[in-house]
Amino acid sequence: MLAKETPDRRAATENFATPDQVPRFDLVPVFGPDGGRLAQYRGVRRSDNGAVVSVVSHRYGLLPHHQVAEAVHAIGEALDKPAPEQGAPAFPRERITLFSGGRRMEVRLVVGTRYELPGRDAVYPGIRVVNSVDSMLALTCEGVGVRLACANQLSAGMDAMVAFREIHLSSATDLLGMLERAIHGILDKFRDATRLYETAMGEEVLSSDVEPSLVAAGLPLCYASDIGARAEVAATHNGLLSRWSAYQAATFVLTHQVRVNPDRERAFERMAATALLVPPRGRAGV
Numbered sequence: 001m002l003a004k005e006t007p008d009r010r011a012a013t014e015n016f017a018t019p020d021q022v023p024r025f026d027l028v029p030v031f032g033p034d035g036g037r038l039a040q041y042r043g044v045r046r047s048d049n050g051a052v053v054s055v056v057s058h059r060y061g062l063l064p065h066h067q068v069a070e071a072v073h074a075i076g077e078a079l080d081k082p083a084p085e086q087g088a089p090a091f092p093r094e095r096i097t098l099f100s101g102g103r104r105m106e107v108r109l110v111v112g113t114r115y116e117l118p119g120r121d122a123v124y125p126g127i128r129v130v131n132s133v134d135s136m137l138a139l140t141c142e143g144v145g146v147r148l149a150c151a152n153q154l155s156a157g158m159d160a161m162v163a164f165r166e167i168h169l170s171s172a173t174d175l176l177g178m179l180e181r182a183i184h185g186i187l188d189k190f191r192d193a194t195r196l197y198e199t200a201m202g203e204e205v206l207s208s209d210v211e212p213s214l215v216a217a218g219l220p221l222c223y224a225s226d227i228g229a230r231a232e233v234a235a236t237h238n239g240l241l242s243r244w245s246a247y248q249a250a251t252f253v254l255t256h257q258v259r260v261n262p263d264r265e266r267a268f269e270r271m272a273a274t275a276l277l278v279p280p281r282g283r284a285g286v
Contacts, residue, residue: 016096019069023048023102025133027062030055044133046102053102054134063139063175065105068131069096071176072107075183080112082124099261103134106262110146111187115194118201122148125190127183130262137263141179143186145193147251154197154251200243200277207235210246210276217275219268227253227272247276 016022024047030038042060043052076094095108110126117123123145130140145154211228215221230249235241250272258268
């Protein structure tokens with residue numbers, strides 16, 4: 001049996017600076033208890049330590065992590081890079097992380113087009129690409145933002161940020177072309193996300209409503225409670241704060257404190273955006 005994924009992301013992750021450091025994976029035969037080969041299955045094996053990280057159908061088309069990381073890196077090299085700013089927190093432009101023994105990989109890439117927001121706030125657009133070698137998750141490319149003030153990750157409604165998913169690819173050329181189209185589509189839409197952020201800056205909510213709104217959107221109570229407490233501190237004497245401020249309380253907790261697998265992390269980010277960032281009249285599009 002494969003080991004269960006640990007809920008502590010710090011103990012379940014491996015980080016790599018460059019794509020050539022990402023382990024290779026290949027398909028190997030699977031044998032039953034009697035030593036006979038199980039023709040309907042294949043194992044996915046890491047080349048660096050020989051560990052079989054998942055068992056898949058014999059029809060499964062393996063899309064190795066290193067190919068995805070190399071494609072994202074190649075596209076990133078052709079795009080502008082963020083310029084370092086004095087006094088701003090440092091964040092990695094490109095980050096590659098393996099989860100669950102290597103079954104899943106996440107690549108985050110920040111692009112150098114800076115968007116100014118009211119109140120001396122600024123964000124950089126970015127993309128998040130997730131791949132799996134266990135058939136449980138299709139290759140996914142999604143838009144995110146990085147807030148310059150504290151490097152919190154931001155998300156927004158699907159209509160603003162775009163998401164692209166693909167399962168079947170026949171070649172590395174297809175992969176590069178697909179990711180290039182998806183990434184440019186996300187970046188073209190990023191200005192829509194900044195408009196959503198600006199709208200949230202001008203609308204207020206009661207700090208006492210933050211926690212129940214997050215719980216209603218599906219966020220676990222333990223995280224919703226932490227975010228609600230931060231919102232209470234940020235609120236004015238009459239208990240009001242902007243949707244943007246409430247959302248920043250959420251992104252701080254979800255970016256810096258929550259330790260879960262990448263699927264749940266992204267789900268939590270979307271729950272927070274649904275509950276706090278998007279006005280009620282616009283939630284149908286999230």
